[in-house]
Amino acid sequence: MIFSETELKGAFLVEPDRKEDSRGFFARTWDQEEFESHGLNSRLVQCSLSFNKKKGTLRGMHYQVAPFEETKLVRCTKGEIFDVIIDLRPRSSTFKKHFSVILNDENRTMLYIPEGFAHGFQTLADNTEIFYQMSQFFLPGHSGGVRWNDPVFGIQWPPGERIILERDMNYPDFLS
Numbered sequence: 001m002i003f004s005e006t007e008l009k010g011a012f013l014v015e016p017d018r019k020e021d022s023r024g025f026f027a028r029t030w031d032q033e034e035f036e037s038h039g040l041n042s043r044l045v046q047c048s049l050s051f052n053k054k055k056g057t058l059r060g061m062h063y064q065v066a067p068f069e070e071t072k073l074v075r076c077t078k079g080e081i082f083d084v085i086i087d088l089r090p091r092s093s094t095f096k097k098h099f100s101v102i103l104n105d106e107n108r109t110m111l112y113i114p115e116g117f118a119h120g121f122q123t124l125a126d127n128t129e130i131f132y133q134m135s136q137f138f139l140p141g142h143s144g145g146v147r148w149n150d151p152v153f154g155i156q157w158p159p160g161e162r163i164i165l166e167r168d169m170n171y172p173d174f175l176s
Contacts, residue, residue, distance in 0.1 A: 047133050052079075058162045061171075076131075078105050082122045086153055147173070
């Protein structure tokens with residue numbers, strides 16, 4: 001696997017190191033020791049799928065609050081997404097900064113999202129599927145979010161119609 005740290009400290013793009021031959025390729029997508037050697041959280045307790053019927057579906061920006069913060073490893077297994085993370089760690093030099101990347105079923109790149117980040121995405125194709133690996137169990141009473149279009153973050157989302165849950169549209173302004 002090839003690890004590239006993003007401009008947000010602790011967040012990484014993880015690309016499969018493909019071993020190709022006439023049949024196609026083989027690539028590892030998870031290796032506990034490799035993640036640990038890069039100082040990353042290797043605890044995995046839950047995996048989830050997100051299937052999205054329509055292009056323009058926007059989910060986010062979600063996180064879990066302390067003491068149940070979670071690390072996520074996200075990969076688009078079908079279709080394509082505009083994936084976004086926001087650093088919500090008040091003591092971080094990149095506090096309130098965001099990072100975005102295109103993840104799709106062709107590049108097979110994964111995004112490693114450390115604790116203390118909000119995460120969301122917008123689908124760029126119909127019938128898109130995202131695979132999540134998480135370090136913490138989902139606890140509805142400890143989940144939170146920030147508004148996807150809050151001007152304090154300055155995220156430039158892809159244009160077009162969006163399908164968004166009312167909850168995600170109505171998070172209050174970020175004040176910290």
